[in-house]
Every structure is written in C-alpha cells, then in structure tokens.
Amino acid sequence: MLKYQQIASEIEKYIVDHNLQQGDKLPILETLTAQFAVSKSTITSALDLLERKGIVFQVRGSGIFVRRHKRKGYISLLSNQGFKKEMEESQPTSEVIELDVVKPTQEVMDNLNIGPEEDVYYVKRIQYINGETLCLEHSYYNKAIIPYLNKEIVSESIFHYIQEGLGLKVGFSDMYLQADKLNKEEAEYLGLEPSDPKFCLEVIFHLTNGQPFDYSKNIYNYKQSQFFIQAISHY
Amino acid sequence: MLKYQQIASEIEKYIVDHNLQQGDKLPILETLTAQFAVSKSTITSALDLLERKGIVFQVRGSGIFVRRHKRKGYISLLSNQGFKKEMEESQPTSEVIELDVVKPTQEVMDNLNIGPEEDVYYVKRIQYINGETLCLEHSYYNKAIIPYLNKEIVSESIFHYIQEGLGLKVGFSDMYLQADKLNKEEAEYLGLEPSDPKFCLEVIFHLTNGQPFDYSKNIYNYKQSQFFIQAISHY
Numbered sequence: 244m245l246k247y248q249q250i251a252s253e254i255e256k257y258i259v260d261h262n263l264q265q266g267d268k269l270p271i272l273e274t275l276t277a278q279f280a281v282s283k284s285t286i287t288s289a290l291d292l293l294e295r296k297g298i299v300f301q302v303r304g305s306g307i308f309v310r311r312h313k314r315k316g317y318i319s320l321l322s323n324q325g326f327k328k329e330m331e332e333s334q335p336t337s338e339v340i341e342l343d344v345v346k347p348t349q350e351v352m353d354n355l356n357i358g359p360e361e362d363v364y365y366v367k368r369i370q371y372i373n374g375e376t377l378c379l380e381h382s383y384y385n386k387a388i389i390p391y392l393n394k395e396i397v398s399e400s401i402f403h404y405i406q407e408g409l410g411l412k413v414g415f416s417d418m419y420l421q422a423d424k425l426n427k428e429e430a431e432y433l434g435l436e437p438s439d440p441k442f443c444l445e446v447i448f449h450l451t452n453g454q455p456f457d458y459s460k461n462i463y464n465y466k467q468s469q470f471f472i473q474a475i476s477h478y
Numbered sequence: 479m480l481k482y483q484q485i486a487s488e489i490e491k492y493i494v495d496h497n498l499q500q501g502d503k504l505p506i507l508e509t510l511t512a513q514f515a516v517s518k519s520t521i522t523s524a525l526d527l528l529e530r531k532g533i534v535f536q537v538r539g540s541g542i543f544v545r546r547h548k549r550k551g552y553i554s555l556l557s558n559q560g561f562k563k564e565m566e567e568s569q570p571t572s573e574v575i576e577l578d579v580v581k582p583t584q585e586v587m588d589n590l591n592i593g594p595e596e597d598v599y600y601v602k603r604i605q606y607i608n609g610e611t612l613c614l615e616h617s618y619y620n621k622a623i624i625p626y627l628n629k630e631i632v633s634e635s636i637f638h639y640i641q642e643g644l645g646l647k648v649g650f651s652d653m654y655l656q657a658d659k660l661n662k663e664e665a666e667y668l669g670l671e672p673s674d675p676k677f678c679l680e681v682i683f684h685l686t687n688g689q690p691f692d693y694s695k696n697i698y699n700y701k702q703s704q705f706f707i708q709a710i711s712h713y
Contacts, residue, residue: 266688295710300684300686300688302686310650312652313588320707320709321709353548413711415709415711416709416711417545417706418706418707418708419706420677420704420707421677421703421704421705422675422677422698423700424675439659440657440675440676440700442656451537451711453500465657468657469655469656470654470655472556472653472707475650476648476650
C-alpha cells in the first residue's frame with residue numbers, strides 16, 4: 244500500500260470513528276498535513292482517492308466534505324467503497340453447494356474471453372445474512388489464471404486468496420444488473436416462490452492487466468437486498 | 479469545458495469512430511500528444527479522466543487499453559459514462575403525467591434535506607423506448623434551487639435546462655437499487671401485471687456544492703431494462 248493510500252484509509256477511519264455525517268466538513272488541508280505528518284501532495288492524493296471512491300467531495304474554495312448515505316443495510320455495488328464496517332456487522336456467511344472443474348459454456352467463454360478447450364472452476368454458493376438467504380452465486384474462474392481452489396478457500400473469501408495467496412492484482416469490473424422472475428431452482432435455494440422477483444447481478448472481474456478471471460452471476464433475495472452506489476460526477 | 483476534458487471527448491469519439499473493442503490498445507502517449515497537438519500533461523489528465531469514467535484502463539509499462547462492454551441495449555448507471563450514441567439510437571421519449579408544486583413528504587424531506595415548509599416540484603413521467611414503456615418516474619425538485627419548471631421543460635431534458643438554462647453545476651449522486659413487486663398503479667402505467675417484478679432506482683442528485691436538488695424514484699419495466707456499470711478498481 245502506498246503512503247497516500249494508507250493516509251486515505253486513516254482519513255476514512257477518522258470519518259467512521261468520529262461518526263461524521265454527509266455534509267460534515269473535514270479539517271483544512273494544512274491541519275490534515277500537520278495531523279498526519281506528511282507532505283501536502285500526499286494529502287491531496289489521498290483526498291483525490293477518497294473523492295473517486297465517493298467518500299468525500301471537494302468544493303473549490305470552500306473545503307472537503309463527507310459523503311455518507313443515511314440508509315442502513317444497503318450493499319455497496321462498488322466493492323471496497325464506503326464503510327466496510329457496516330457490512331461486517333451483519334456477518335454474512337456462505338455455504339458451498341458445488342465446486343467443480345468444468346468446460347465453459349458459450350456464455351462463460353464470451354464473458355471470460357476464453358475458448359472451449361479451457362478449464363474453469365465453477366463455484367455455486369449460497370450467502371446468508373442475518374440468518375436469511377441473501378443470494379445464490381454461480382461463479383466461473385479461469386483455471387489458467389486461478390490454477391487451484393478447494394472447499395476451504397471457496398467457503399471463505401476467494402478474493403482474499405486471489406490477492407494474498409496468489410499475489411494477483413484485481414483491477415476493474417463490469418457489472419450488469421436487472422430484475423426478473425425467479426425460476427423454480429432459484430426459488431428453492433432462496434426460500435422464495437417461483438416467479439417472485441429477483442435482483443440479478445452479473446460481474447466480470449479483471450486483473451489490472453485487463454484479463455477477465457472471474458465471471459459471477461448472483462441471484463439476490465429481493466426481500467434481503469438493497470444496493471447503493473455513491474457515484475462521482477461525470478458532468 | 480477545460481482543454482483536457484475536450485481532449486478526453488475527442489479520444490472517446492476516436493474509440494467510437496474506429497469501433498475499437500475492449501482490450502484494443504490506444505496509440506502511445508507520444509503519438510497522442512502529437513496527434514492532438516497538446517502538452518503531455520493535458521493528455522495524461524484526459525486519460526485519467528477517461529479511466530475514472532471507465533472508458534480506458536492503463537497498464538503500467540504496457541499502454542492504454544479500451545474498455546467497452548459487448549452487450550447491446552444496456553443502460554449506463556453512471557450518467558454520461560460510456561457511449562451515449564448507443565442510447566440515442568433507441569430514441570427514448572417521455573410523457574408528462576403530472577407537474578405540480580407540492581409540500582414534501584417525510585421521505586422527500588429526508589432525501590432533499592429540507593423542512594416541511596419548503597416547496598418542491600413534483601414531476602411524474604413515463605419514459606418509452608422502442609415503442610415500449612421503459613419506466614415510471616417520480617421526481618422531486620427543491621424549488622428553492624429550481625425555481626421554475628413548465629410542461630415544455632419537463633417533457634424534454636430537465637438536466638439540460640438545469641445546467642444550460644439555470645447555469646447550475648450538477649455534482650455527485652447517491653443511487654439506491656432494489657427489486658420488488660409492482661403495485662397495481664405501477665403495473666397499469668407500465669403495461670405489466672401487478673406483482674410482476676420491478677427494478678427500482680432511487681437517485682439523489684447534488685450540486686457540486688453538495689446540496690441535493692433532485693430526488694427521483696424510477697420504476698423500470700423489467701422486460702425492457704438492463705443496466706451496466708463500468709467500475710474502476712478500488713483495490
């Protein structure tokens with residue numbers, strides 16, 4: 244982690260610890276520079292990072308302000324964005340239904356950018372939150388990039404393993420979202436009725452070099468899932 | 479528009495005009511600098527902006543590559559992100575059902591950060607795409623910020639009016655998403671059955687100074703709407 248990233252984490256922690264709310268003003272640049280004992284350019288880089296992550300907004304000539312939505316229990320769609328603590332408090336757990344090496348379907352080939360002869364790890368899991376089903380996950384990992392997975396790894400955080408265990412650098416992701424009706428199998432896994440609504444989230448994760456390594460299709464229990472995005476300005 | 483923003487638009491146009499695909503490499507920095515006849519720092523700022531918008535990704539020591547998803551007909555959730563042309567081709571139109579000045583409900587007060595005595599413009603519209611209903615919109619505008627709206631304005635682009643007509647600077651937005659069942663009124667407007675799925679998107683738009691000015695609740699026809707997000711890395 245670079246210095247400015249570390250400072251960004253500390254400012255984020257400061258916001259949480261002081262329970263700052265949306266619109267609350269952060270100390271001025273000079274105060275932050277003195278407080279963290281780093282250069283002005285490091286603080287500026289840290290604040291730019293926090294702005295890109297949707298955690299603060301900067302008003303020219305006026306100061307730096309906190310962004311923090313008021314609603315509880317929403318899942319952030321931009322991973323690692325916002326305040327991890329909130330999610331950790333609800334203690335999600337997961338159950339592995341299936342772990343297999345398979346040949347990719349056309350859909351998996353298209354999304355992972357691979358040919359029919361390649362192998363993929365298929366992981367089917369159910370996630371639980373507050374004792375209720377949160378989602379049914381179907382994940383496909385390119386085996387040429389993720390050469391080994393086992394039940395222990397996939398019942399914990401796969402991303403932790405990919406980053407810490409394999410030393411791979413996770414980059415950007417493409418997400419596709421829509422509402423639809425549950426099919427019979429999905430309804431059974433989620434404890435809902437067939438043709439109840441579902442929130443579908445497909446995510447293709449890429450390494451920082453642009454290679455897609457994980458294609459996941461997540462079917463969320465509509466009664467347990469609400470999502471949020473703190474979008475930055477593109478105007 | 480600043481110089482680097484203009485260059486960013488031109489690079490984006492270059493990507494569209496040359497029909498570049500995900501993973502295609504852009505010319506090297508020196509070539510772009512010469513091609514657009516600007517300084518290296520302007521090109522760097524333009525590329526950083528395009529990276530934040532999810533339009534390119536940069537690989538250290540390797541080059542700049544295009545991000546462009548392959549799926550057609552998806553709506554970008556991060557406004558102005560990606561390729562506007564795609565949406566324009568499907569020619570969305572809208573019908574104004576209601577335009578009124580009202581007192582805010584508790585929900586509207588919470589989201590616009592105003593008191594019960596303030597006035598808000600309430601706009602109810604249906605959007606159509608390819609001759610089908612796309613969504614039912616309920617929008618609330620803080621009248622202290624948007625002092626005047628009429629049918630003509632709200633049947634066109636309200637944001638165009640806010641930016642060009644009122645000279646306001648649109649900043650960041652908070653979005654909340656979930657799937658649920660349509661109620662009877664929503665189903666009627668959308669031409670669907672009650673208890674069919676709906677994709678709900680709530681958006682709170684803020685000015686660059688952090689003031690929320692627009693709280694919108696959009697109910698999407700699940701058969702006509704699919705969304706995408708080109709997320710940048712937060713790892």
